[in-house]
Amino acid sequence: MTRSGTNDSNPVHPATTAGAPAPTPTPAPTMRAVTQPRYGSPDALRVTLVPVPSPGPNEVRVRIRAAGVDAGTWHLVTGKPYLMRLLGFGVRGPRSGTLGLAFAGEVDAVGSAVTAFQPGDRVFGSHGGAFAEFVCAPESMLARMPSDAGFDAAATLPVSGVTALQAVRDAGEVHAGQSVLVIGAGGGVGSFAVQLAVAAGATVTAVCSGSKESLVRSLGASEVVDYTQTDVTALDRRWDVIIDIAGNRRLSRLRRILGKRGTLVLVGGENGGPVLGGMERMLGATVLNAFTSQRLRGLISRENAADFDVLAAAVTSGAIVPAIDTPYPLAEAGAAVTHVAAGRARGKVILVP
Ligand SMILES: NC(=O)c1ccc[n+]([C@@H]2O[C@H](COP(=O)([O-])OP(=O)(O)OC[C@H]3O[C@@H](n4cnc5c(N)ncnc54)[C@H](OP(=O)(O)O)[C@@H]3O)[C@@H](O)[C@H]2O)c1
Known part of the structure; x- marks a missing residue:
């Protein structure tokens, strides 16, 4: 509180004129995301509210419709094997607070330098933070969805x-x-x-x-x-x-x-x-x-847009058909990770925000 008694903690807003009501700061838009500050058990994963990310000049913001859960997610949740902590994934907790890598969805906003995509495009790709309602990914890590494929199927491809x-x-x-x-x-x-x-x-x-x-x-x-x-x-x-x-x-x-x-x-x-x-x-x-x-x-695989396109073409031609296990809601991310880690998944497990 200021000495005049008004709540003026947001320096962006101009000073209140006498008699006029204090402007209400617009709250930053938030989204649901599966976050994890520390390594631990998948049971401890929770959905929290975090700010919706804003795309940088070369980034595309995607409204996520499906995210892929893979064996690597369990490693990121638990921090095991310990070697990965030394390889740059984070010592006490994952560097990216929001989990998830593979996703499919619709372009929601684009950065000023993006040329290949526009709002409304159906895309898939990989970038940290996919267990959420939105993710901002570099344009270079996205591809167009295979025609006629659903979001669940496309989210199995990037990883x-x-x-x-x-x-x-x-x-x-x-x-x-x-x-x-x-x-x-x-x-x-x-x-x-x-x-x-x-x-x-x-x-x-x-x-x-x-x-x-x-x-x-x-x-x-x-x-x-x-x-x-x-x-x-x-x-x-x-x-x-x-x-x-x-x-x-x-x-x-x-x-x-x-x-x-x-x-x-x-x-x-x-x-x-x-x-x-x-x-x-x-x-x-x-x-x-x-x-x-x-x-x-x-093999140490590397996700890239050229291979996303190869896989999209293979799905379109019918050469591959993604095998999808039961989709889980975002709130059950822990159960989805446990299901994969137990080796019970038949094909790919999907999270749906
Ligand atoms: N090198 C890389 O760049 C890279 C990239 C991605 C993933 N990976 C690794 O690849 C592995 C598989 O990943 P994923 O996402 O496919 O995992 P996943 O979906 O859990 O699939 C593993 C499958 O192996 C089967 N399995 C378990 N024990 C087995 C055994 N003793 N012999 C034969 N099959 C067995 C399981 O089902 P059943 O037991 O019912 O048959 C399960 O379907 C993980 O270790 C992951 O970390 C490596």
Whole structure:
């Protein structure tokens, strides 16, 4: 309070003239967002009200209609493995207070230097802060939605779709006539990897739990190995390409079922320990690669608009159909993250603001 008794804490407003009512400061518009100041359990995630972000000159503000939940979200919520805290994600809590990365929605406002998009465009992309009603993302991290696709389907593409694309096309160099083994085939990344390998002309064997056999067959897998019944690394078989997404199997076991000149792509795998989280396998593969005729690759995927366009075209042509698990409302973000982390997701989990 000022000495005159008026509430003049907002310096933007001019001084009140005698007798006139004090102007009411316009409150900043707010939105609902899933925020997290500290690493911890997904159960602790809550929706809070935060200011609606304003786009910078090269940014586009998107009204989010669907956001993708992936295994990486669990890592950001819990801060594990600890190595990621040292890699710049934040020591005590995530750098971006609002969670979420992949989204789809409508352009709501554009910065002064934006040329490719205008309000009303249907777009998808990736940027921190997607578990909210609005996000501001650089123009360069957006693409137009595949024609006829829903927001749920488009929100699956920027992280899981791009990871699968870079595993199959770039690291795996999958081509027609090859045999490809996809381990973790029923999850977010795996469901795309199966379809992309089939679209490249390969014959795909999927490794998943028995409950997901019908799903992976519907995606194009010609053979399914239920890992709860059969250890795929003990089979007397060799594949041209192995895309290893789940299970953290030992490198030596995977190499046993890889062709002599075959390619192993390490994408992920949970339960790799609280400190390194399985990164040691990637490091091991990089070193070993120099001493073997097999090609051993560790993948670190990078989201980019060119690959968003490739995936949008694949959806439009029908080459891939995003497999979507039950959508969750924003308020149940914690349950959605737990569902994915437990490996229960059939395809991709979506959050709807
Ligand atoms: N390298 C990168 O740049 C990059 C990018 C994105 C994600 N990732 C990593 O990739 C991994 C998968 O991500 P996601 O989003 O696809 O996760 P997800 O949706 O949870 O899928 C993982 C799937 O693996 C299956 N699974 C669990 N244990 C298994 C085992 N022992 N053997 C075979 N399958 C098993 C699970 O279902 P069933 O058990 O029912 O079969 C689940 O469907 C995560 O570790 C993530 O961190 C890496």
